[in-house]
Amino acid sequence: MTDSDGATAGDEGDRPEGAPELPADRDAVRDALVDWYAADHREFPWRRTEDPYEILVSEVMSQQTQLDRVVSAWEDFLDEWPTAAALAGADRADVVAFWSDHSLGYNNRAKYLHEAAGQVESEYDGAFPEDPDELSELMGVGPYTANALASFAFDNGDAVVDTNVKRVLYRAFDVPDDDDAFERVASRLMPAGESRVWNNAIMELGGVACGKKPRCDERGCPWREWCHAYQTGDFTAPDVPEQPSFEGSRRQFRGRIVRLLGDRDGMELDALGHRIRVDYAPDGEHGREWLRGLVDDLADDGLVEADAGEDGVVVSLRR
Known part of the structure; x- marks a missing residue:
């Protein structure tokens, strides 16, 4: 049986050896998730913009920082430096001091963000590149951040695979705890040309319904009818290294x-x-x-x- 992509459900491109087949009707799986996200999701301000600079600031701030804590810092940062040009022209010491004052951790991120803004101005004439590979050339922008930025700013990314997404795929489709397997399955599930809404939706699913403590029924998880964990009651998830204690570090x-x-x-x-x-x-x-x-x-x-x-x-x- 083939899905709308013309791919065989459960073919080797989707299914690592020993894992169950993905649902035959992948369009139904996709629609269920996107509809669930459209009906109700957390309203973070960076989800209401397609400005690549504003999204980059949110992505860098969100690394290992709770999203609720990021909101006020993100708003304050953009009040201070509303554009990449403004940030590029700022004194780096002021940017680092802001980062530290807002307890955003790892102050070298502030330095890299400042340098990336300078690159956009000097190397790209003030316009962000739109391709993940080019975005990876910006200082401090690794493959994950480049792909997220391409997705959320330009709808031009691949499937995002973060800790939340891995947990969802591991539970829902019994994907082995293997980075290559997660990448393959995530790519096959994402509808072509819809990286913005899809990546937001699957990350939201992992953040609110399929967290460390699953809340399947409480949050109306849209994948319950297909979910391996929901059907078996086995809600284990890939091991995630714990963040070292900040106090005294x-x-x-x-x-x-x-x-x-x-x-x-x-x-x-x-x-x-x-x-x-x-x-x-x-x-x-x-x-x-x-x-x-x-x-x-x-x-x-x-x-x-x-x-x-x-x-x-x-x-x-x-x-």
Whole structure:
């Protein structure tokens, strides 16, 4: 039997060995998901725009950050730098300080976003490229982000495969926990030329109905009649590495350093250490050697500079 694509349901392009066949009527599967999404979905502001700059900002901010926390930061960021040109012309230290002040984590993302805006202005005459491969040339834009940006801004992407999508495919169609298998099945399910609505819809399904704790009936999952997990009661999902605790982490203290330096010309190393943790002692466990390691990491990321001064090493944000 073939679907509307002319592909055999369950052929080797769809179905890794040992996995059940995909439903024969894939159009019904597709329509059910898209209709479910159209009827009710979370109203994030970046879903109401097709501006590639605004979408890129949302994608970078959303990496390992809860979406509800991103909304206000995204709005504030666009108030400050409403266009790629405005961001490209900004002082990078101001962009990094904003990132740290809003607790968005990994301040090098702010640096990359600033550099990507500069690339758009200098290399693409202010117009974003529309192809995922070209978008991947932008600083800090990996294959996933490039594809998401191409999908949501230009309706020109491939099937997005993130943690949520993997969980949905694993449960619904018993796809093995294998990246290549997920990519193949996701690509076969996505209707041609409809990456914007499809990728939004399947990610929404994983985010609200098929989360770590499934809410199939409560959220009216549109795939219940086809879902392997719903039929068998086995709702296991691929293992997802847990995000390391932020409290007390090197990431937390890196952020404190950037925030402190945001409105200063520079700080001497020991003065900086005493400001970022109460138990700082120059010769202690969390002393100069520990602090210099953090500073060196930030310097490697192009965020700070450490220069020898009259009273020792002085650390400042790189302008």
